Amino acid sequence: MKPFAYHQPEQIPDAAKLLTSIEDSKLVAGGMTLIPTLKQRLASPVALVDLSKLGSLKGITDDGPSITVGAMTQHAVVAASKLVQTKIPALAALASMIGDPAVRSRGTIGGSVANNDPAADYPAGVLGLGATIVTSTREIAADKFFLGLFETALEAGEIITAIRFPVPLKAGYAKFKAPASRYALVGVFVAKFADGVRVAVTGAGPGVFRVPPMEAVLSENFDPSAIAAIRIDTDGLTSDIHAEADYRAHLVTVMAKRAVDAALS
Amino acid sequence: MQISFTLNGRPTTVDVEPATLVAELLREQLNLTGTHIGCDTSQCGACVVHLDGLPVKSCTLLAPALAGATLLTIEGLQGAPGSNQMHPMQEAFREHHGLQCGFCTPGMLMTAVALATEKPDLTEADVRHGLEGNICRCTGYQNIVVSVMAGAAAMNAAKNAGNGE
Numbered sequence: 001m002k003p004f005a006y007h008q009p010e011q012i013p014d015a016a017k018l019l020t021s022i023e024d025s026k027l028v029a030g031g032m033t034l035i036p037t038l039k040q041r042l043a044s045p046v047a048l049v050d051l052s053k054l055g056s057l058k059g060i061t062d063d064g065p066s067i068t069v070g071a072m073t074q075h076a077v078v079a080a081s082k083l084v085q086t087k088i089p090a091l092a093a094l095a096s097m098i099g100d101p102a103v104r105s106r107g108t109i110g111g112s113v114a115n116n117d118p119a120a121d122y123p124a125g126v127l128g129l130g131a132t133i134v135t136s137t138r139e140i141a142a143d144k145f146f147l148g149l150f151e152t153a154l155e156a157g158e159i160i161t162a163i164r165f166p167v168p169l170k171a172g173y174a175k176f177k178a179p180a181s182r183y184a185l186v187g188v189f190v191a192k193f194a195d196g197v198r199v200a201v202t203g204a205g206p207g208v209f210r211v212p213p214m215e216a217v218l219s220e221n222f223d224p225s226a227i228a229a230i231r232i233d234t235d236g237l238t239s240d241i242h243a244e245a246d247y248r249a250h251l252v253t254v255m256a257k258r259a260v261d262a263a264l265s
Numbered sequence: 266m267q268i269s270f271t272l273n274g275r276p277t278t279v280d281v282e283p284a285t286l287v288a289e290l291l292r293e294q295l296n297l298t299g300t301h302i303g304c305d306t307s308q309c310g311a312c313v314v315h316l317d318g319l320p321v322k323s324c325t326l327l328a329p330a331l332a333g334a335t336l337l338t339i340e341g342l343q344g345a346p347g348s349n350q351m352h353p354m355q356e357a358f359r360e361h362h363g364l365q366c367g368f369c370t371p372g373m374l375m376t377a378v379a380l381a382t383e384k385p386d387l388t389e390a391d392v393r394h395g396l397e398g399n400i401c402r403c404t405g406y407q408n409i410v411v412s413v414m415a416g417a418a419a420m421n422a423a424k425n426a427g428n429g430e
Contacts, residue, residue, distance in 0.1 A: 035326070
């Protein structure tokens, strides 16, 4: 790691100001992606702005038709939350499948969503549930937030403060994990609302995406058999040492069926 | 920067560069070499310590995160106070041959103790899921899983005895 200055602001506006006033500064939440990146010198910021002293960013609140998860809430806290387990059990299950216990102790929902790793779990949950990303300056719908490989709608100096999840009628998440990293080779989040079904896929392509043909069919008949014959196009899907694009495309259907199964169980 | 924290029960203050990993701080500055660095890429889990009671990989933790926190390393793991015995989880690893070369063992123990503390009635599936972040290249995991189950049961028994139940 190259040396850097370290700031621990206690107010969000101070954090935003540091971020915009220091060129080449970076936010650090749990650090589960950033610290390995610094160690490999893939990034060498001159300053880190640590969000851990911003107490207002932690915790989970019940808003009735939705629940709000503070950006600095760790995966282990979401996984163990009785509120999340009761209202959106699929989200608690998703959090319990991220990385390993040590990663879940430190890693945060805000960090994961802001990083938008193409194989991360949370983007599937956020897009699948049609959540709202609440930032220091505005609210962004999930459909407009994830822009592709590690890219989001966040602007310079903008900080995620919370994610607001609408409570679905039913939801399920299934992932086929890469055995070494536990990242999603393919992960599918399915959520059924009164006005339709949303299907979001992570791991298969350069960024999380929805599958409208599956959503249309599942909105009529919420059963795994309804989507068994749907194959997604391999165009634009990822091929790497872990799997070819056609294998990932096949997995999307398999994982989607399992996610619907999980939602029904 | 100066950082004060509680290390294995003792108040500790260190002067470090912010770009210092806790694993380096422990091994190179504080001479606590029981925390091992296997991969240094957050994969292997040999460096797991407890930060405020939660398992974390100290090779993926910056020293400033320690400010005001409580840190427990393998050196701080012990049996009943004054008993001069190992921790029940350590005893279980010895009893059930939960190690061969021992390199991964400090991290395995710290992860296992955290698992057993969080969920006293661990199932084998819980243990296998909970050990996903700890790599052992000797044992094939079978005896580690057996050890963790036995260690968790012993921790539970000790806790219940301590409660007078």
